[in-house]
Amino acid sequence: MSENPFLIGDSLTGGYGTGADILHDCTVAVNKGEIAVIVGPNGAGKSTAMKAIFGMLTMRSGMVSIDGEDITNLSPQDRVAKGMAFVPQNQNIFTSLSVEENLEMGAFLRKDDITETMQQVFDLFPILKERRRQAAGELSGGQRQQVAVGRALMTQPKVLMLDEPTAGVSPIVMDELFDRIINVARTGISILMVEQNARQALEIADKGYVLVQGENRYTDTGTKLLADPEVRKSFLGG
Amino acid sequence: MDILHALIVLANFIIVPAIAYGSQIALGALGITLVAGVLRFSNFAAGETMAFGTMIVILVTWWFTALGLSIYPLPTALLALPFGIIGCTAIVLITDKFVYKFYRRAKSTSVVLVMASLGVTFIMNGLIRFIIGPGDQRFADGARFIIKARDFKTLTGYKEGLAIKVTQSITLVTAIIVVAALFWFLNKTRTGKSMRAYSDNEDLALLSGINPERVVTITWIIVAILATIAGTLYGLDKTFKPFTYFQLLLPMFAAVVVGGLGNPVGAIVGAFVIAFSEISFTYAYKKVLTYLLPADWAPTSLVQLLSTDYKFAVSFTILVLVLVFRPTGLFKGQST
Numbered sequence: 001m002s003e004n005p006f007l008i009g010d011s012l013t014g015g016y017g018t019g020a021d022i023l024h025d026c027t028v029a030v031n032k033g034e035i036a037v038i039v040g041p042n043g044a045g046k047s048t049a050m051k052a053i054f055g056m057l058t059m060r061s062g063m064v065s066i067d068g069e070d071i072t073n074l075s076p077q078d079r080v081a082k083g084m085a086f087v088p089q090n091q092n093i094f095t096s097l098s099v100e101e102n103l104e105m106g107a108f109l110r111k112d113d114i115t116e117t118m119q120q121v122f123d124l125f126p127i128l129k130e131r132r133r134q135a136a137g138e139l140s141g142g143q144r145q146q147v148a149v150g151r152a153l154m155t156q157p158k159v160l161m162l163d164e165p166t167a168g169v170s171p172i173v174m175d176e177l178f179d180r181i182i183n184v185a186r187t188g189i190s191i192l193m194v195e196q197n198a199r200q201a202l203e204i205a206d207k208g209y210v211l212v213q214g215e216n217r218y219t220d221t222g223t224k225l226l227a228d229p230e231v232r233k234s235f236l237g238g
Numbered sequence: 239m240d241i242l243h244a245l246i247v248l249a250n251f252i253i254v255p256a257i258a259y260g261s262q263i264a265l266g267a268l269g270i271t272l273v274a275g276v277l278r279f280s281n282f283a284a285g286e287t288m289a290f291g292t293m294i295v296i297l298v299t300w301w302f303t304a305l306g307l308s309i310y311p312l313p314t315a316l317l318a319l320p321f322g323i324i325g326c327t328a329i330v331l332i333t334d335k336f337v338y339k340f341y342r343r344a345k346s347t348s349v350v351l352v353m354a355s356l357g358v359t360f361i362m363n364g365l366i367r368f369i370i371g372p373g374d375q376r377f378a379d380g381a382r383f384i385i386k387a388r389d390f391k392t393l394t395g396y397k398e399g400l401a402i403k404v405t406q407s408i409t410l411v412t413a414i415i416v417v418a419a420l421f422w423f424l425n426k427t428r429t430g431k432s433m434r435a436y437s438d439n440e441d442l443a444l445l446s447g448i449n450p451e452r453v454v455t456i457t458w459i460i461v462a463i464l465a466t467i468a469g470t471l472y473g474l475d476k477t478f479k480p481f482t483y484f485q486l487l488l489p490m491f492a493a494v495v496v497g498g499l500g501n502p503v504g505a506i507v508g509a510f511v512i513a514f515s516e517i518s519f520t521y522a523y524k525k526v527l528t529y530l531l532p533a534d535w536a537p538t539s540l541v542q543l544l545s546t547d548y549k550f551a552v553s554f555t556i557l558v559l560v561l562v563f564r565p566t567g568l569f570k571g572q573s574t
Contacts, residue, residue: 077447086445094438097431104428105435109447151446 004068005029006190007084007159009053012062021060022048023214028192030159034206035181035191037222039198039235045214046194047089050163053192054086055079066159081109083158089167092148095137099128102136102147106154114154121150124183142173146180153184160184162193166200178204199236202226210235244529246398250387252517258406258475260513261413265468266486267493267505268420269461275437275500276457277338279351284465284490286362289483290329291466292473293370295322296377303379311381311404313474322470327462333358334458342454359484366480375478378405405475416467417506420460424502429456437500488550489516492557498567507568515556516549 008029015022022045030036038046051057053064055076063072066082074082094102103121107114122129125146131139136147145165152160165181166174174197182204185191195201202208205222210231218231225231266288273281281287298318308314337358341351384407387399424430429452436443436453444450469483476482493512497504522542531537544551560567 076445080445080447088442088445091439091442094435094442096438097435101431101435104431105443105446105448108428108432 004031006032007053007064007066007192009049009064010062012049012052012059012064014052014057014059014061015048016057021214023052023059023062026062026211026214026216027219028053028209030190030192030207032158032190033185033188035185035193035204036207036209037201037205038192038194038209038211039196039201040211040217041235043213044211046211047163048214049211050086050161050192050194054084054161080155080157084161085152085155085157085159086161087148087152087163087165089163093136093144093151095135097136098133099136099139099147099150100132102151103128103154106151110155117154117156120187121153124153124180124187125150140173142169142177145169145177149180149184153189157189159190159192162191164194164196166195166197174200199226202236240529243396243398244526246396246400247526247529250398250400252514252521254400254402254406256510256514256517258403258409259517260510261409262468262472262475263486263489263493263513264506264509265413265416265464265471266490267497267509268417268502269464269468270490271494271497271500271502271505272457272464273461274494276433276453277342277351279348279355280491280499281461282352282355282487283333283358283362284461285483285485285487286359286366287326287330287461287465288469288472288486289366289478289480290362291322291326291462292469292478292483293322293366293480294325295319295466295470296370296375296473296478298322299377309380312408313378313380313405315377315379315470315474316408319467319470322466323463326466327459329362330458330462331455333362334454363480363484370480372480375473377478378474380404403475405471409471409475412467412471416464420464420502423460433457485550488557489513489553492553492560494567495557495565496560496567498569501567501569504567504569512553512556516552519552520544520546520549 008027010027012023012026013021026045026049028036028038028049038049040046048057052059055074063070065071066084069082071079071082076086094105097105103118104114107117127143128146128150131143136144139147149162149165162181166177169177178200181191181193193201202222202225208220208222208225209216210218210225218225218228220228226236266284269287270281270284273279295315295318298321299315302314302317307317309317337354338351341354381404384402384404385400387401390399390401391397424434432443432448433453433456435446436448436450472486489512493508494505495508496511497506497508520542522540524537524539524541527541528536
């Protein structure tokens, strides 16, 4: 792992409110311009780790920093201002607004001209340009996910966090989505992703984190994790 | 078969009044549907809000008349309208600050807010009766008719007259302007879009940096504008009496539910459905049928389905039918 990760959630311990701890000393990091993926069995704390890094949960201990700056005590809105963008798993678009209006809302906090950024999003996701005036709720599942990611990209983030972007999406669309995620990473944005489809996700990952019961079980590059017989046996079905 | 005369009678007693009434209900219903969409509760104080705004307009109208101001042939009340809007805005923002904000912070369910709005209704109603008295107030001055029934008959030579009141045409023109402005605001401005976004998905809107308090404030301001205009137009057309506006809640809510809760276009369509239904179901069709049917089939009775006392029963029935068979309304709003 490189010495200076761009975004790091370090030794996070905690859970939801006053309940039991879900994460135990969990560390997740992503380097600039790379793709880091969090995988693991159900209930392992993957989404919890993501939400903790975004600031939606208060951790008992641990720290989060971006580009060297400690942001542990910032609210999610303030973290957005620092360059983070978060795409939740569910209800991640404004269904009654058009595709274009969704993107405009994504850039709500920006005061400058957003036409160039919108053009970049349309270049990354051509189908959105085609359907820019259509209500977002009328699009198919995979297209809605593209709207959701496009919306997050409108803030020109430095880190894009995706919570199970391929949930409920057909295998072909899943491949297409992963292709687009790689394209986004190529523009220099770091990507931190939680995924259920471990095998496909690790194939595109520069760094993989396997969480089990809130702890780091395996941490390595995507390729090495795919090749590791232990990991394959436990999570990838041989 | 005298279709022309039948049409004139229909126009005079159903179509023209229903268009005016529908426009007034539409403006009030738009206010209710906005609150339902953005603030996520059914505002039972909507009628009293209309009454309060109208009351201020009346008081200022009296003052203007005493000063000798006039814009004949238009009613002086139109001059007083901006003052009524300001007064109404003040009262709704004060109400929000001292009543609804508390429950919003406590994340209370919609029902709690509805009950709170009922309390607001009683207080506002008492306040209005205290200030202006419980009696009838007629404050329409200026010309009464654009065209009188008698003049219509003289002009056209027909046996039936069509009267169009000045207030009815003001209502239609004002309603068109207000609705156009509202839709432009909601669809073309950044603030309007942020309100729609907040109404659509509150959590995502907060994540996008939309300021919830600002959205709430702007919503109440728009509600005050709509309510004052609707109440004034209704009061000009008919009369101002504090209790009447509470009764208007029923057709307004029926309009909102028919159109789909939270859907502005639906509120307008619903308003006209309700207005036309109320009037057509309680009209005596004897004259119209006499013109349309052959002479020996002409009816001897009034051919009135329901007496005009039952107007609100018509709205109520439509409301219940929609809730039972299609609760999301014509335009698929939120399910009540």
